[in-house]
Amino acid sequence: MRKGAAELAVLSVLDGDELYGIEILERLSGADGLGLSDGTIYPLLKRMQTEGRIAARWEPSVTGPPRKYYRLTQSGRDALAPMADFWAQFQQQMNTIVERR
Amino acid sequence: MSNQAITAYLEDLARSLADMDRYEARDILTETESHLHARAGQGRLDETLSDMGTPQAYAARFRGEPGAASPARLPVLAASGVLVLLAFFMAGVAVIDFLVPSFGLWTNSQTGSVVLGLASPSPTSAAREVWSDWLAMASLGVCLVFAGLGGVLARNAFASGDAGSPA
Known part of the structure; x- marks a missing residue:
């Protein structure tokens, strides 16, 4: 479940934005439960790129090595809406169950 | 630096x-x-x-190799590996005990020693084989328990922290 949540979080922060790895991590700061960190974000981005949900391009940087910017593909945009709907329903169902205690 | x-x-x-x-x-x-x-x-x-x-x-x-995502998994995977090795050892004991009649768990009441291995004691010797009929079955049972525990540990280790396992 955490893998799906991490992927949904990455798709969400890339929705409408083109970001590089550290910017993605900064947008996700505070969401420690996702398990995303400096050591895990790039393998996940690579997998999502391989699956065609995100695309990337290199941009030269004036301060150091080039940066790789990620953006959503059409496939990623198509996946985001149903994933977000599922998550909202799941969250609502879990809240209902937990509040019944 | x-x-x-x-x-x-x-x-x-x-x-x-x-x-x-x-x-x-x-x-x-x-x-x-x-x-x-x-x-x-x-x-x-x-x-x-x-x-x-x-x-x-x-x-x-x-590469999506499981087990590499979290250093916290390593002790669990190591324990799983030890259990699987023990399972192989117990399977080996079971097979050898089944195939080689002189192999078994031997005790000697005079010396108090307990030996797992081959022995051909003379009729006057104090050496006796224990669990002669059950050693292979017991070893097989312990082997299955170890293999099962090792498998459960490995599965739990791979299932945790899966955000870093892009497989």
Whole structure:
């Protein structure tokens, strides 16, 4: 479940934005439960790129090595809406169950 | 000092990615270099290198190899490995006990010794085989228990922290 949540979080922060790895991590700061960190974000981005949900391009940087910017593909945009709907329903169902205690 | 640490890490990472597609490996190395320099600029290089783990473990994460995502999994995987080895040992005991009649668990009431192995005691010897009929079955049972526990531990280790396992 955490893998799906991490992927949904990455798709969400890339929705409408083109970001590089550290910017993605900064947008996700505070969401420690996702398990995303400096050591895990790039393998996940690579997998999502391989699956065609995100695309990337290199941009030269004036301060150091080039940066790789990620953006959503059409496939990623198509996946985001149903994933977000599922998550909202799941969250609502879990809240209902937990509040019944 | 930061540059030296980054260079050393990238060299090790390049070696660990040597079996990967050349362009893919270069992509990972360039992005890692960019990330480490940016973190060094923020004064967070040590913390970042610690989070990434060894270059070998970090490279394995790109291949989706389970077990490499979290250093916390390693003790569980090690325990699983020990249990599987013990399962193989018990299976070996069961097979040998089944095939070789003189193999077994022998005790000697005079010396108080207990030996697992081959023995051909004389009729006057104090050596006696214990569990002669049951050693193979008991070993097989213990083997299955160890194998089952090892499998459960390995499955739990692979199931945890799966955000870093892109498989």
